[in-house]
Amino acid sequence: MASSSLTKPQMRGLLAKRLRFHIVGAxxxxxxxxxxxxxxxxxxxxxxxxxxxxxxxxIKDFEEMRKTGIFQSAx
Amino acid sequence: MSFRAAWSLVLRKGGxxxxxxxxxxxxxxxxxxxxxxxxxHAQRSYPMxxxxxxxxxxxxxxxxKEKEKGSWTQLSHAEKVALYRLQFHETFTEMNRRxxxxxxxxxxxxxxxxxxxxxxxxxRVYVFPKKxxxxxxxxxxxxxxxxLDMKSNPVQGLASRxxxxxxxxxx
Numbered sequence: 001m002a003s004s005s006l007t008k009p010q011m012r013g014l015l016a017k018r019l020r021f022h023i024v025g026a027x028x029x030x031x032x033x034x035x036x037x038x039x040x041x042x043x044x045x046x047x048x049x050x051x052x053x054x055x056x057x058x059i060k061d062f063e064e065m066r067k068t069g070i071f072q073s074a075x
Numbered sequence: 076m077s078f079r080a081a082w083s084l085v086l087r088k089g090g091x092x093x094x095x096x097x098x099x100x101x102x103x104x105x106x107x108x109x110x111x112x113x114x115x116h117a118q119r120s121y122p123m124x125x126x127x128x129x130x131x132x133x134x135x136x137x138x139x140k141e142k143e144k145g146s147w148t149q150l151s152h153a154e155k156v157a158l159y160r161l162q163f164h165e166t167f168t169e170m171n172r173r174x175x176x177x178x179x180x181x182x183x184x185x186x187x188x189x190x191x192x193x194x195x196x197x198x199r200v201y202v203f204p205k206k207x208x209x210x211x212x213x214x215x216x217x218x219x220x221x222x223l224d225m226k227s228n229p230v231q232g233l234a235s236r237x238x239x240x241x242x243x244x245x246x
Contacts, residue, residue, distance in 0.1 A: 045231065052230045061226065064239070068224035 115164065119171060128164045136161060 010017075066074050117124050132140065136157075142150065143158055150158070159166075208214055226234045238245045 048231050048235075052235075065224060065226060070221060070224050 117164065117170065122167070127162045129161045132161070
């Protein structure tokens, strides 16, 4: 066939190429998501709890609650 | 009944219009039946239908079909294209062309969102019963006060946002 020859397209290894791209991508995306969650959610939460309980007086807390009258067994 | 007539008219008009636009001199002009009325249906996932696109061939096309039975190196480029067009309605590029259908779809979706909104508004005015006592503002305020008194979620949640000294929400 006397055609103006186009370059022969990629015939083999198409699935392998796609899989490699997506597996590598999935690895980095999941790594990124996990890192983001750790530093945006988990670490601040741990810090919030640590800060809260550093200066927490449970007796004082209880007394404040009792004064508002919510308890039935401790007026 | 009239709806069906109108629909087939829309189909016919749409089909003819499309064919004129996308292939200036490309499609073979056999006695092609309109796509919905033949057994020819090709799509990207089913690219080789059982029947050819043009089944009724004129003399010239029949001669070409006879020539096709011989060696294909004898066929000229134009003849090969003509044979392709006899066999298939559109090339892959033509078949997969994008369209502006999504705009129509989104428009209709939003239209019906709006319509539904109107319906629900009417229902709110004429159908819904009276609000229960627990949804009245006074009740809700007392409920919130009780939750704050109980200091629920004092670390990161609701009570952590309330300033107990100044008795207001934290800035």
